[in-house]
Amino acid sequence: MLRIEGLRVRRGARRILDGLSLRIGRGEPFAILGESGSGKTTLLYAAAGLLPIEGGSIEILGEPLESLGRRERARRLGLVFQDHQLFPHLTARENVLLAPRLQEREGAPELARRLFEELRIDGLEGRRPHELSGGQRQRVAIARSLVLEPALLFFDEPSAALDAQTSEELADLLLHINERTQIVVVSHDLGFVERCCGRGIQLAAGTIANEGTLAEILPPAG
């Protein structure tokens, strides 16, 4: 689904990714692990088309990323930001329906209604982001991405601000969402990744240090 070849990305004077290659096919949720500074968020942002790339290629569903317009990209790939980035001037429902309304997607209101139920945020549709808890904001952000029905959905550090119980619930939710959308999670939270994901890579200093099932790439417990 996602195919990255020889990716090189700079941020300022520093080269963060240097010739990274990666393939993610349809399957269990995929984890991108690594310490902070290992380049995992850069990889995610580059794959989402938010950072200019210096070299290499990124293909989503067989199409080069640079050949896709913003709308086509959004239909293939969604991103749930670490700090959610909900639009503060819009209600939860308006946040979810802004893009489908502008893109004239039919059936979006009905889909949004089902998503609010499924994500257990129904009843909060009329609230503004500042009237929601962190966990609720995250679910609205997930609904905002899912309403566009992307083939891939990226999460940047989804468990960062959550307590243990909410974090477990989120992991279960991602497994559930993965039935229709391929989930890719960037995280340094090993406990969370163990619960949600079946496979992945470990990044270190901009290159892949380990690749395979979680059991293969995680250090032995204890």
Place this chain on the structure above:
Amino acid sequence: MILPPIRARLAACLALALLVASPPASASSPAPLRVGLTGVYPPFNYVDPAGELAGFDVEIARELCAAIERPCVFEILQWDGILSALLAKRIDVVIGSMAVTPERSEQVRFTTPYYESGAQLFVMPDAPPVDSPGFRLGVTLGTTYGEVARERYPDSRLQTYKGDVNALQDLQAGRLDGIVTDRLVGLHMNERYGAGLELEGPPLYREEIAIPVHPDDPALLQELDAALGKLRVSDRYQEIYDRYFGGEGGAPPGEGSFSWARTLGLLLAALWATIRVSATGILLGLLLAILLAALLLSAPATIARGVAFYVDFVRSTPFLIQLFTLYFGLPALGLELGAWTAAVIAIGVHSSAYLSEIIKVAYQSIPVGQRDAARTLGLSGGEELRHVIGPQMLPHLTAPSLNTLVATIKDSAIVSVISVHELTMQAQQLISVTFRPMEFYLLTAVLYFLITYPLLLAGRSLERRYRRQGLLHAA
């Protein structure tokens, strides 16, 4: 509601500017004679409570216009800018009690005098002797009195004023001990307002009052000289002179009819002019500001630096100087703006510097992540600006913009100096004939307050609402 009259007014201004810029069309419709005066020099020239120009100079001007068969158009200007206006050919003559001096004669050509007068020292009854050190002596900026006073009373502390009325106000307030002014003016003030001034010694000197004409216009000078020669020996001249000065400062006709209702009407009309000039100016400023902000935020670095320097330059120079540059400076480059147009452009330029900075800061206060989110949702650049960035900038724009609007309305008082007839100028004119500075300055302040205070309140209340909605965080 506001737009059509403003547009009409602007169009009228443009039309007027074109008319003024073009040479006299034909002999059948003579060009009006543009007569400059201050309108704050009673009894020679002033605006009466009905809003009409009156005074000795005005009547002489009307006689001369009739004699040379050109209609009179009066332009009210500040004294210290009046010769610049003549040299810039914004006016044809000054008939405003200008004394002939060698310095002035180097710049302009004078007609034969139309009256003779003299400088006179007046003192307050309780003033110290005039030769005592620190004697506080008032003179009007740009008149011949300043030089004479400095020479004759070297130990005095000289204070200059925009007009005799302002100096008289300070005499009344006890901030001055004496004043050097025209003998007839001083006597007139005593007679009319009970100013209580005492003549001190004989006249300091005699002076000849004449009409300056641009040196490029010898034909006009000749015409006026011929007309003046006839007028001065006529019964008509004697009749006018006697009416004003026959009793050494006796009240001229038509000044006794003061009415609060009519005065308030004049002030309200002038307030409306203030609102119009401010609103048109700031509307222009807003359009300029959007352009400037767009350049500051997205132009190549060298252009953005140039724009930033321009904005800093406008913010770091006085509004008055910007206004004078537009109004008195541009004619030297062949571009003549009407007073109203110059005022609107000056307000627009001045406010655009502040507004562009407000827009820039508002844009930068939106987190980059918001733009990233819009992009990953497939929004185009325009959709992003319209639905995500723009609405979030609004709360950051509202209160500072309203503050700028309030500042602009207050600053608009300054445009009175280029003869835009607005609230402050109207107040000064009323004070020059009624000599009630306290009443009129207070009333004027209240009128300004009535339009600015609701704007300040609206800004605060919107800010509170945005905070409640989580759209604005404490700075």
